[in-house]
Amino acid sequence: MLKWWKNKKGVPKDPRVQQNASIHSLIETLKQSKDFTSDHLTGPTDCIVSYIKTIIEPKFLHKSILPVLKSQQLKDLEEIKDHVPVNNIKITDDLEEIRIRIMQGDIMIRMKETDDRALLIPATTVETRKVSIPEVEFSVVGPKEAFVESLDTNINLLRKRLTLPQLTIREVMIGKLTKTRVAVISIEGIANKENLNTVLQRLNAIEYDQIIDSSFLTQMMSDNSNSPFPQFLDTERPDRVTEVLVEGKIAIIVDGSPHALTCPTTIVEFFSASDDYFLPWHLASAFRLIRLFAVIFSVLSTSLYVAVLTHHQEMIPEDMMATIVSSRADIPFPPIMEVLVLELTIELLREAGARLPTKVGQTIGIVGGIVIGTAAVEAGLTSNVLLIITALAALASFTTPVYQIGNTIRLIRFPFLLSAQFWGLVGISMCMSFFIGHLIRLQSIGRPFFAPLYPLRFRDLKDAFIRLPFSLQSKRPMQTRADDSTRFNPNRVQEKRDIDD
């Protein structure tokens, strides 16, 4: 998958954005920006304080650093380091480190303009959003915190849920220009080492100039990047991430992105909502099945309509014949055109709704749907039967708890439609077989994506299409190949008490 990125390796690096030869030239580069400040203090301590003022906390500079420097005479960097009441201070002459830390919001102190050694004091201030309620994966019951754009806050959200020393966070920097911090989170002793290595290896292999969001990684790291199916689960709920970490999966959080990626994932995971675990198991199972049915309906309903109306008229029962035929009586298009027009209209509304500001978007969605739909039926461009089917199919595609898979469902309808037009039900079957084959072939970080269906894993089926009670799920899913696969000792739980004990 990385072939394309790897090709870029050969391209010579742009020297201007890369290394500066010395501290001096670094400062020269920085001085071009208005917000870079370099003050020569001549008070008791004679030193140069340089920082980017838009990214440091000025209060901190004024209250913790300047008073120290101005109240007494400090001769060298070591002495300053001892006196400034902050930890994580570092003295270094490593240019690369200086550059990175300055850019991240450290204050640099040097004794002389020509010095190569510098003292770095972290004083970063980053503007972030407050932790708010999840908007994409909303749930009625359960925790209502969602990730934000700050990596540290996100890790904080996880740490407070998993107070385990084994919760390990590895950090990688990716992106030639953006130098984005990417955290790989796993629970040592549960997560499979091989999985972890695959993830780290793939992260390190990424060569690109910018990583703006976690979805960049989804595409760059996936096993088959031509597949319409996402091979990493993308979530904004810290509780969901906690759940999968405990199962032995690995989470990837990108600084600047409010979404965590989890892997290895399977197709069924995309249809399970966090609500499923908050409800009693039978209710949860029923809702899951409804969701699954909705997805199948969404993918197949319109293509079945095309297949039956164009090729298999005999299948329509006598009682429905009148309804269907009279609704199609004066429509100039063949069913396939009718469906395509209507599907595209709905996609249009959906796209428009997503791009417009929230308030306007809602109005467009509802008004557009009703007005355009009714008008099309009145004008005799589409049949009302189809309008119902398409609207239901669109509605059904929103029942997926994970947003990404909804996009996939939107897209894969079209090949089904085409094949229905060509060979009716047989065509649909062939198209379905193709997708089954594709799903069997897919892998998520080297683990089968279509599990627990293929390879068939009965243990994992307990939490796939239905969710059995917690007491029956004594093992972690096989998919993760967890190092420690036992959740609890089932014998202790299932000890039966006699009547009236």
Added chain:
Amino acid sequence: MIKPKQSGTQAISENVKVSPTLVFFLIHSMQVGIGILGFERYIVKDAGYDAWVSVLIGGVIMHILIWMIYHILEDSDGDLVSVHNDLFGKFLGGLFSIIFSFYYLLLTLTVIRTFVEVVQVWIFPRLNVWVFTFLFLLLAYYFAAGGFRIVTGMCLFSVILGLPILALKFYPIQYAHLENLFPVIDHTLIEILSATKTVTLSYLGIELLLIYYPFIKKPVSSKKWAHHGVFFTTLLYLVTALVSFIYYSEKGIQGVIWPTISLWKIVEFPFVERFEYVGIALWVYVILPNICLALWAASRVPRRVFHFRQRWVLILYFIILYIASGLLKDREMIDTLNDWTGKIGFYVLLYIPILFIIQKAMKKARKRHA
């Protein structure tokens, strides 16, 4: 002395192997294919409505053959090619193996062409055979090129997706004429055995085990599953035959080319009638593993014998299949093709006990020499 193994189980990397449970699906899905749609008619010609006994006998024979195949393979710890090389030497053994490759190819051709005929007769009389077979073969190629794991996956899904069709058998039972089955065994043993011969053709498919055996993890524990698979197939054929027998009259069934598809005609739901269209569409899943597995096995043999690249063999076979299935035009030719495949398949099945005996004899002889 026993010769060094040509290519034992060790030669195949662990991540392309499948678990022994899946042998159930491999065996079953390969056996059930296009034959089940119309085998009733042929066996009735031989043994009337006592032919269900033949179905049972056929099932028992398959169990014995499976047992033999496992013996043959366990002794050599390889596949058919290594068995052949072991017994007949490189040249003759290779020739025999290549014959098997062509047999598998013929199997593929029969299945695909017969299915296309069903589609032509039942749904699209004006179907463009060239385009349709091309796409169908492309689909099969996609699976076969994915390797054995993918093909096995399709077998699994084929069985799962085919199961609901079984439930449709309840509809014809409403029209049952149970008296058709009586008196039990009113035919001579010869007639019943000749129907058994006919029915074995529908049971073809276990001989692929000879090729994919090394791809099974812990092959010994898969034995049980293989027998379960055969048993399930026998059961399925028995139910199919019995349901058709009580639905059609004995003279009537001989005039129906595809009794099982005709049975689906009476299935009715409030929202959909005439289930044969759905049935035939679902049959795509049932026959796809037939084609994929046979195609995979056919292309695997030359790789083992000549060390060709399997992908190129696959493409070559793809072209052969495509042209051959396009050239087969009418019902008569397809019937002849089925007939021939049946005959050859019968001899292939007959070859298994022979191979079994030769191998046992050789083993004994070698032991004595050693």
Added chain:
Amino acid sequence: MLKMIYRFVPFYISICVLAGCEINSVEDVAIIQIGGYDYIDEEKFRGTVSVPEFSRFETGSTTSEKYFTATGETLKEIHAKLQGKSSKPLIHGKIAVNLYNEELAENDISFLLDNLMRDASIGREVYLAVVDGSSKNMIETQYSESERTARYINGVIKNNIKENFPTTNLHDFSYAYHAEGMDGFLPLLKKYSDHIDIKGIAFFKKGKFVHTIPFSDSFVFKVMKENMKHGSRKIEYEDHDYIIENIGSGVKYHVVKGIEDPKFRIEINLDGILNETTRFKLPSDPKFLAKLESKLTKDLEEDCLNMLEEFKEKNIDPIGFGNVLKSRVRGFDYDQWKEIYPSADIEVDVNVEILETGITS
């Protein structure tokens, strides 16, 4: 990865180029729902079909229909002529009722049956019926404001099969047609000015219509032919009429003697409830119900025997005694059976039980 794209190039090209065959969607075809055939002379016959017309503004219960008629010597010829008269291609797949007039039925309808069985698009639950009169006339009349003719005739037959009329459709008829030792039967319809009646049962010898019984006797035939759960029967007893509603009857055939000198016994067990009488109250006689039961038993046995006698006279076997014999004895010889059937001995043994008499005594 590019390989995959290459893999699909021929896919799309071939689809676009080669698959452009004509396709008619459901509103562009004329769906035949009922077809009728009439006898003209030894060579020719006439076919009539009815096609519903749907229009946008009258959804649901439209009653408009179009009729096409053509004569010819073969079915293909008639279909070609019918096709010529229609503005949309005619589709046979949804045909629900097929009618034959009496004369045609007397002249063998095997070839029409063959056509129905051969066409893959036609179902097996089509109703066949014989028409007293012209089937063209029957099809071209509108019987109801809200129902199309095809649906109306379909409904008449379907409804009666639930009650007194024995089960019949294309499958049953062709089953009997092909079976050894069994003959088929169809409903016999008659058209009146504004409705259709089932006049009786038309019995066939293979493809030929040879015998008929009135509708009033169909209850008798049905209890002999199959297990039933509905239907009613009138008894006349001591100047009063009583209606017994059948709530469940079962029939069993016993072979008493084999093929040489066949003897059958039909055992019928009938559970009924009394639900109508012509008198005000039932007599207080405690044995009354028993008497009523024995009267019904006697009546039924007599009627059955008479009917079977008629069948033997006409040499038809709609009950399927030959089929019964075939399944009970080894070495059944059909030709021998054909010779013997008219002289076969058949007993009828009816057991009637009246379970309830309603909510007043």
